[in-house]
Amino acid sequence: MYTNVNLESHIAALLLLGSGGLIVLLLIMAAVLFFARPGWVRYPLLAAAAVGLGYGLLLAAFSLISSEQTLPRGEEKHFCELDCHIAYSVQDVRRVKAIGDTAASGEFTVITLRTRFDEDTIASWRGRERPLIPDPIAMALVDTNGHRYAVSGAGQTAWNAAHGQAHSMQECLRPGESYETTWVFDLPAEVSSPRLLLSSVQKPSLVLIGDEDSPWHQKTYLGL
Numbered sequence: 001m002y003t004n005v006n007l008e009s010h011i012a013a014l015l016l017l018g019s020g021g022l023i024v025l026l027l028i029m030a031a032v033l034f035f036a037r038p039g040w041v042r043y044p045l046l047a048a049a050a051v052g053l054g055y056g057l058l059l060a061a062f063s064l065i066s067s068e069q070t071l072p073r074g075e076e077k078h079f080c081e082l083d084c085h086i087a088y089s090v091q092d093v094r095r096v097k098a099i100g101d102t103a104a105s106g107e108f109t110v111i112t113l114r115t116r117f118d119e120d121t122i123a124s125w126r127g128r129e130r131p132l133i134p135d136p137i138a139m140a141l142v143d144t145n146g147h148r149y150a151v152s153g154a155g156q157t158a159w160n161a162a163h164g165q166a167h168s169m170q171e172c173l174r175p176g177e178s179y180e181t182t183w184v185f186d187l188p189a190e191v192s193s194p195r196l197l198l199s200s201v202q203k204p205s206l207v208l209i210g211d212e213d214s215p216w217h218q219k220t221y222l223g224l
Contacts, residue, residue: 010080012208012209012210012211013080013208015055015058015209016055016204016207016208016209019051019052019054019055022048022051023048023051023052026044026045026047026048026051027044027045027048029044030044030045030048055209058209059207059209059214059215060215060216062209062210062214062217063214063215063216063217063218064216066210066217066218067218068218068219068220068221069218069219069220069221070195070220070221070222070223071089071220071221071222071223072223073089073090073091073093073222073223073224074089074090074091075089075222076088076089076116076118077089077198077220077222078118079134079135079137079198079200085118086115086116086117086118086132086134086135086173087115087116087117087118088113088114088115088116088137088198088222089113089114089116089222090111090112090113090114090196090222090223090224091112091113091114091180092111092112093109093110093111093112093224094109094110095107095108095109095110096108096110099155099158099159099162099184100158100161100162101158102154102155102157102158104152104155104186105186105188106186106187106188106189106191107186107187107189108152108155108184108185108186108187109141109184109185109186109187109194109224110159110182110183110184110185111182111183111184111185111196111224112180112181112182113139113180113181113182113183113196114178114179114180115134115167115169115171115173115178115179115180115181116173116177116178117132117173117174117175117176117177117178118175119175119176122175129174130174131172131173131174132172132173132174133170133171133172133173134169134170134171134173135200135201135202136169136170136200136201136202137169137198137199137200137201138198138199138200138201139151139183139196139197139198139199140196140197141185141187141191141194141195141196141197142194142195142196142197142221143187143191143192143193143194144192144193147191148197149185149186149187149191149194150185151183151184151185152184152185152186154186155184155185155186156183156184158184159182159184163182165181165182166179166180167179167180167181168181169181194224195221195222195223195224196221196222196223196224197219197221197222198222199212199213199219200212200213
């Protein structure tokens with residue numbers, strides 16, 4: 001999950017877990033009272049509704065005050081793994097008409113992406129020898145009109161055949177380690193100022209306060 005700097009990711013996770021746990025406890029209490037004291041059932045139900053409403057208002061508030069960002073090439077976008085952060089940055093961009101015998105419909109944009117385990121974000125109790133498999137990340141190039149372009153299947157296959165792909169996005173990392181992967185997009189000729197959007201595939205981030213995937217939250221892009 002990618003969280004806005006206005007709210008630390010571990011605090012956001014605790015708010016989600018705490019609110020959810022409290023609502024569950026209140027619903028259990030309501031179920032018990034339904035048999036023991038039916039007239040009191042409304043109190044835990046109202047309390048559960050108040051907790052849910054309060055959480056929803058916080059979720060909306062952090063989204064509405066968020067702002068769109070485009071990070072310069074080489075600057076890192078961090079994704080939270082709760083006890084540490086995985087950082088992604090664009091290291092190189094090439095534009096070619098063809099890769100081997102495979103021609104682009106428009107123009108291939110070839111991006112070298114670095115994945116790094118940020119050793120400065122480790123929890124004190126975690127230790128530095130235990131490896132981590134990064135959570136799955138979705139990627140797309142987004143133009144100035146908001147159109148999204150996925151990785152080109154034909155272009156990626158041609159690149160891998162010609163140059164290989166030494167690493168995968170789910171390769172284990174230890175603190176301080178990093179690797180680079182290369183991704184190929186086929187963009188129409190008229191596309192201007194594309195930016196790379198990385199987003200979490202883990203959808204609990206949709207209800208995490210301050211998370212980029214939460215409703216109405218603005219995005220952070222990697223500039224090319």
